[in-house]
Amino acid sequence: MKRCVTLGAALCLAAGVAGCSGDDPSAPAAGGPAPTPSPAAATFDVTDEAGYWFDTGNPVAGTRSLAIIKPGEKVRFLQTRSENGPTRMVLVRLVWRASTPSPA
Amino acid sequence: MESLHTVTSLIWPSDATPAERIDQAIANKADHEVTLNAKGLYVFVCKVHPYMLAGVIVDDEKTTTTKPGSSEPIAAFDIGERLHLLGVTHTKGVTEAADAGSAFPSNSDLGLRLLRAFFVVTSPSGWKDYTKLNTVYHPVYPDVPVVVTGGAVVPSLKAALEKAFDGDKIPASQTKPATAGVGEVWVDTQYEISAKKGDAYPSSITVVDTETWKVKRKIALPDQKMNNGHNMWSSHDQNHIYQTEWHGKSLYVLNRADGKFLQEIEVGEDPAHVMTRVDTQQVHSGLNGEDSVVELDRDSATGLLTKKRNISMQDPAKPGNLTQPHAHWMGHDGKTMATPNANTNDSSFFDFPTDKVVKKESTGFLPIAAAMDPRSTKTYVSNYLGHSISVLCGGTAATPPIPEWVSGGPGTKIKDIPLLDTSANGNYDVINGPKAGAAIGGLPIQTPVSPDGKFVVTGNTLTGTITIIRTSDDTLVKSLTCDPGCHGVDFGAKKGGGYYAYVTSKFANRLLVYDIGNGDDAKLVGWVVLADDAAPNDDSITGNKGMGGQGLLPVPNVYNGWVQKLPKSFCDQLSPAQRNPVGPPVDTCPES
Structure with a gap:
């Protein structure tokens, strides 16, 4: 991931914002345990949120919808994170439902 | 994430193989890679919600450049030699083999225009905010070097985009149209965030008073979710507003006078647009994630809705893939309906007397909105990724032949009107941009016909323009500057006579008011900033203030067929010609 991290950092630095370029956020931090090969170099979470419909979670020059990868790498688009439970949208809805009287 | 979507390749390098592109046959909730x-x-x-964009740069680590005056290598990002754009340079199935020779150079006006669109669309901090008075508008771009056609290095993508497109100043004050409108304009400010619903369920409705040209009310429906409310229509008596939920499953019924919630009814996946049927007062909504238009009956006493049936938009003789209709249009007499089928690149023409689809005609790539002329003799369909307007025959199966017909009858295509024509005699040069003096559009969306039938006005997202088509010969005659993400268009009455074209934009917070005049003298006559913290509301607006303008609804409804159904109190506000836009003037309004 050296190149991706380098480019991501360069892009983020140039844009004056924090974050990387769309690497899978589940990837382990450098210096941690031996990394498990990531299934995708970039992951977009599909959401209903204005402007962040394909969301890497990593802002780059204002957008969270841009990823930088190397040739031969994989990109994933997650409409469900079923392996990790409901999406954050559903979670918000559930919390909202629990705290809100039923509509008339 | 509540609604159905696709993940579809829109732009790719000319040397990418079919295996490097993706698409799905229908809208879905699956993961993709x-x-x-x-x-x-x-x-x-x-393809269902085509403002949803994801960008990926596949970058060769050996691609570097140097800073001016330095030999130190720095990263430069690969944009690609030549690119394909679905619907323009690649007009086959997404994963079919592409012709590399038809791809366009990345170092071009089209390349820059598409890059700018990507950064504007996906960067809420870069949306055009008209409350920032007297400041220069700067979208947010990455200040990085990129490598384009021929290995040329653009030292700063930010500088290149700003030089090509930006620098205009937000006006210091509002310009109000000199002549008042009649009634209100309801605007779906689809991207506004409100306190109780939060980021997960954006959208509110902003009601504008056309007498004062001020925001009159904000309606967020905090006790419902109204997830990305997209489009509206009114009941014949103008007492009720029907509101769709494009990223959800519901229709909402509101009381027009005070904006209060009356009903939520689940109708199906991704209801996009809604209209009433003139002769029955039934309500129809295109299900953008399904195959049908849902039909609802209206209780005349309460105004509430009951789901009756789903009307399939398939050709009964040749059923195929799901149609996924977006913005349908109903005929002036309630006898016909046309749908733009976003998933099958065609338009279905439904005949109510025989209760069937009589034609399912190819149009262009990703048809998104339809409209009929006031006598329902022609239908206009905007092709979002085809950058064109298709003109089709109207009429009913039982109608005697009419002059507009071509062989094939109702629903048959008459012609296509390109808005972004890259041919030698076209209005657009891929490398250098719009040709001098040429009217131009791109990524067209709403496309209504003026109530008097003279003009079609279309909102164009890519070019940030409205285009005007003269219906007498179906010719593109003019374009005018709009705002980023230009989207919604609808006509309302101008006080004393004539019409205003009201226009919304997704990535700006103005309602624009155009006087179309005789076409050649069409002009912007004023605007209303849709962000207004002082306006009465049912919940506080906390983000994207006034942004996301999409569907809009002038009240009263002045289209032929509907205007004759208005209560006397609304009719009295219109001129004799407005009361009957394509027939003899009506001097006295009938009693309601």
Whole structure:
């Protein structure tokens, strides 16, 4: 991931914002345990949120919808994170439902 | 994430193989992945909600440049030599083999225009905010070097985009139209965030008073979710507003006078647009994630709705893939309906007397909105990724032949009107941009016909323009500057006579008011900023204030067929010609 991290950092630095370029956020931090090969170099979470419909979670020059990868790498688009439970949208809805009287 | 989507390759490098592109046959909730090898820019889009964009740059680590005056290598990002754009340079199925020779150079007006669109669309901090009075508008771009056609290095993408497109100043004050409108304009400010619903369920309705040209009310429906409310229509008596939920499943019924919630009814996946049927007062909504238009009956006493049936938009003789209709249009007499089928690149023409689809005609790539002329003799369909307007025959199966018909009858295509014509005699040069003096559009969306039938006005997202088509010969005659993400268009009455074209934009917070005049003298006559913290509301607006303008609804409804159904109190506000836009003037309004 050296190149991706380098480019991501360069892009983020140039844009004056924090974050990387769309690497899978589940990837382990450098210096941690031996990394498990990531299934995708970039992951977009599909959401209903204005402007962040394909969301890497990593802002780059204002957008969270841009990823930088190397040739031969994989990109994933997650409409469900079923392996990790409901999406954050559903979670918000559930919390909202629990705290809100039923509509008339 | 509540609604159905697709992940579809929109832009890719010319040397990318079919395996490096993705698409799905229908809208879905599945996960998707693709491995990308060819270096360059890839953009993915949702065909249901085509403002949803994802960008990926496949970058060769050996691609570097140097800072001016330095020999130190720095990263430069690969945009690609030449790119394909679905619907323009690649007009086959997404994953079919592409002709590399038809791809366009990345170092071009089209390349820059598409890059700018990507950064504007996906960067809420870069949306055009008209409350920032007297400041220069600057979208947010990355200040990085990129490598384009022929290995040329653009030292700063930010500088290149700003030089090509930006620098205009937000006006210091509002310009109000000199002549008042009649009634209100309801605007779906689809991207506004409100306190109780939060980021997960954007959208509110902003009601504008056309007498004062001020925001009159904000309606967020905090006790419902109204997830991305997209489009509206009114009941014949103008007492009730029907509101769709594009990223959800519901229709909402509101009381027009005070904006209060009356009903939520679940109708199906991704209801996009809604209209009433003139002769029955039934309500129809295109299900953008399904195959049908849902039909609802209206209780005349309460105004509430009951789901009656789903009307399939398939050709009964040749059923195929799901049609996924977006913005349908109903005929002036309630006898016909036309749908733009976003998933099958065609338009279905439904005949109510025989209760069937009588024609399912190819149009262009990703048809998104339809409209009929006031006598329902022609239908206009905007092709979002085809950058064109298709003109089709109207009429009913039982109608005697009419002059507009071509062989084939109702629903048959008459012609296509290109808005972004890259041919030698066209209005657009891929390398250098719009030709001098040429009217131009791109990524067209709403496309209504004026109530008097003289003009079609279309909102164009890519070019940030409205285009005006003269219906007498179906010719593109003019374009005028709009705002980023130009989207919604609808006509309302101008006090004393004539009409205003009201226009909304997704990535700006103004309602624009155009006087179309005789076409050649069409002009912007004023605007209303849709962000207004002082306006009465049912919940506080906390983000994207006034942004996301999409569907809009002038009240009263002045289209032929509907205008004759208005209560006397509304009719009295109209001129004799407005009361009957394509027939003899009506001097005295009938009693309601």
